[in-house]
Amino acid sequence: MHSSNRSSLAAVLLAALLAAALPLGLSAEQTPAEHGSSGSAIRPAPADPAIAAALKEISAGRVRATIEKLVSFNNRSTLSSMEPDLAPGTGINAAADWIAAEFGRISSDCGNCLEVKRDEFIEPGSDAANSRVRKDTKLVNVYAVLKGTDPAQSARRVLVTGHYDSRNSDNFNTRDAAPGANDDASGVAVSIECARVLSKLKFPSTIVFVAVAGEEQGLFGSRHLAKLAKSEGWQLEAVLNNDIVGGDTTPGQQADEDKTAVRVFSEGVPSPETAAGSPDAVKMIHTLGSDSDAPSRELARAIEDVGDTYFRAPGIHTKRAAAAIATKEPFRPVLIFRADRYLRGGDHTSFNLEGFPAVRFTEWRENFDHQHQNVRVENGVQYGDLLQYVDFGYVANVARLNAATLATLASAPGVPRNVHILTAALDNNTELTWEPAAGAPAGTTYEVVWRATELPMWTTFVSAGPATTIKLPVSKDNVVFGVRSVDAAGHRSIAVLPLPARK
Numbered sequence: 001m002h003s004s005n006r007s008s009l010a011a012v013l014l015a016a017l018l019a020a021a022l023p024l025g026l027s028a029e030q031t032p033a034e035h036g037s038s039g040s041a042i043r044p045a046p047a048d049p050a051i052a053a054a055l056k057e058i059s060a061g062r063v064r065a066t067i068e069k070l071v072s073f074n075n076r077s078t079l080s081s082m083e084p085d086l087a088p089g090t091g092i093n094a095a096a097d098w099i100a101a102e103f104g105r106i107s108s109d110c111g112n113c114l115e116v117k118r119d120e121f122i123e124p125g126s127d128a129a130n131s132r133v134r135k136d137t138k139l140v141n142v143y144a145v146l147k148g149t150d151p152a153q154s155a156r157r158v159l160v161t162g163h164y165d166s167r168n169s170d171n172f173n174t175r176d177a178a179p180g181a182n183d184d185a186s187g188v189a190v191s192i193e194c195a196r197v198l199s200k201l202k203f204p205s206t207i208v209f210v211a212v213a214g215e216e217q218g219l220f221g222s223r224h225l226a227k228l229a230k231s232e233g234w235q236l237e238a239v240l241n242n243d244i245v246g247g248d249t250t251p252g253q254q255a256d257e258d259k260t261a262v263r264v265f266s267e268g269v270p271s272p273e274t275a276a277g278s279p280d281a282v283k284m285i286h287t288l289g290s291d292s293d294a295p296s297r298e299l300a301r302a303i304e305d306v307g308d309t310y311f312r313a314p315g316i317h318t319k320r321a322a323a324a325i326a327t328k329e330p331f332r333p334v335l336i337f338r339a340d341r342y343l344r345g346g347d348h349t350s351f352n353l354e355g356f357p358a359v360r361f362t363e364w365r366e367n368f369d370h371q372h373q374n375v376r377v378e379n380g381v382q383y384g385d386l387l388q389y390v391d392f393g394y395v396a397n398v399a400r401l402n403a404a405t406l407a408t409l410a411s412a413p414g415v416p417r418n419v420h421i422l423t424a425a426l427d428n429n430t431e432l433t434w435e436p437a438a439g440a441p442a443g444t445t446y447e448v449v450w451r452a453t454e455l456p457m458w459t460t461f462v463s464a465g466p467a468t469t470i471k472l473p474v475s476k477d478n479v480v481f482g483v484r485s486v487d488a489a490g491h492r493s494i495a496v497l498p499l500p501a502r503k
């Protein structure tokens with residue numbers, strides 16, 4: 001369901017709930033006094049003028065320049081890192097050096113506000129039949145850290161990533177053209193554009209801008225970085241993976257390609273390989289009916305919330321007046337309640353496997369003639385991941401949505417801690433408790449959000465103010481709750497699902 005139906009559906013639902021709650025002979029005016037505390041429809045947060053101005057700085061021209069430059073390296077196969085005789089300015093090593101230099105240029109424009117780093121390692125080769133790395137191979141992830149300015153919150157991090165390696169039809173081909181304009185120079189361009197415009201602002205918590213290698217051989221670069229993040233104790237609250245966000249421009253395909261939509265894939269249940277997805281944890285998920293509330297899913301909902309503030313979503317103009325501040329172009333995230341596409345994987349999975357919330361952005365409709373293909377014409381069809389099929393204005397909108405999400409989450413307080421729903425009493429009310437977000441600034445308040453169990457998105461909220469407990473005349477059996485932090489300016493954190501507790 002798109003959000004266009006949501007508020008009207010919520011109103012109908014609320015009316016139905018209200019009607020059902022009324023005993024015979026009672027009018028709406030005679031309902032109990034908790035009327036107000038049974039919640040209000042969720043509205044978009046106010047736009048932050050500094051964030052809106054940054055979104056305007058994101059440029060389709062700069063996106064194009066970045067993708068053109070990455071394509072110019074001819075073949076960015078990760079395996080090319082071990083080729084000693086490539087022409088200068090070609091291959092993945094040259095691409096890594098350019099990305100590091102680009103982050104360096106951005107940093108020198110902001111008084112060296114970025115720390116540019118290389119996460120370099122050797123992926124061991126394997127002669128297993130299905131191995132896509134046959135000999136020991138150097139991999140380099142390049143990333144830039146914009147450190148948060150609030151000592152109480154700078155350990156918190158949000159991260160945006162794309163993969164800068166590419167491939168053609170043959171995984172082992174390091175010589176022939178593998179332009180990778182869409183897959184995934186487009187995602188790297190998102191990362192670099194976010195760094196360029198957000199480095200001019202200050203945020204209380206930290207933002208990390210990333211380009212990884214080794215995706216095409218099995219997510220090796222992101223796996224190494226996610227493990228590094230875990231071992232270094234990064235408090236990663238959100239990972240935004242952009243992979244194939246070019247918006248296809250192939251003639252004849254335009255009727256099917258929706259340039260107003262980007263898909264956001266997220267897992268609804270934590271991966272079974274993680275503690276949060278262990279059999280015991282899944283038993284709890286089964287009991288609670290929280291099979292659409294993994295932290296990555298709550299992140300996806302937060303992205304839709306950000307979209308509601310900064311974009312003019314098609315068909316939802318009335319409550320989106322703020323959107324005109326950011327962009328006049330209609331654009332929206334469409335949440336896909338699925339970890340990834342069929343038969344495909346992506347770098348967000350590496351972070352999910354280390355227990356971090358992570359989602360994947362991908363264009364509305366992929367064109368497989370322009371992915372993992374040798375550049376050639378066959379029966380009149382042009383194959384290859386060529387620059388000419390990228391819609392730079394579309395990539396710029398994806399970058400705006402990413403930047404707005406990173407900026408909002410890096411401005412917002414952290415999530416409330418130890419969020420619990422008290423289940424000691426058998427009754428038709430709800431009591432929730434939580435602890436303040438770590439390092440939360442003065443003026444932080446908390447919102448309880450909820451939705452009927454059969455609905456995908458939060459519909460209703462009440463503010464608890466600065467309190468860390470609330471009683472609501474809403475049956476905990478009938479809805480799913482979340483609690484989020486809000487700062488004085490209205491930046492919202494990701495919502496946290498409460499876990500049951502007996503007082």
Ligand SMILES: [Zn+2]
Pocket residue numbers: 163183184215243244
């Ligand atoms: Zn890719």
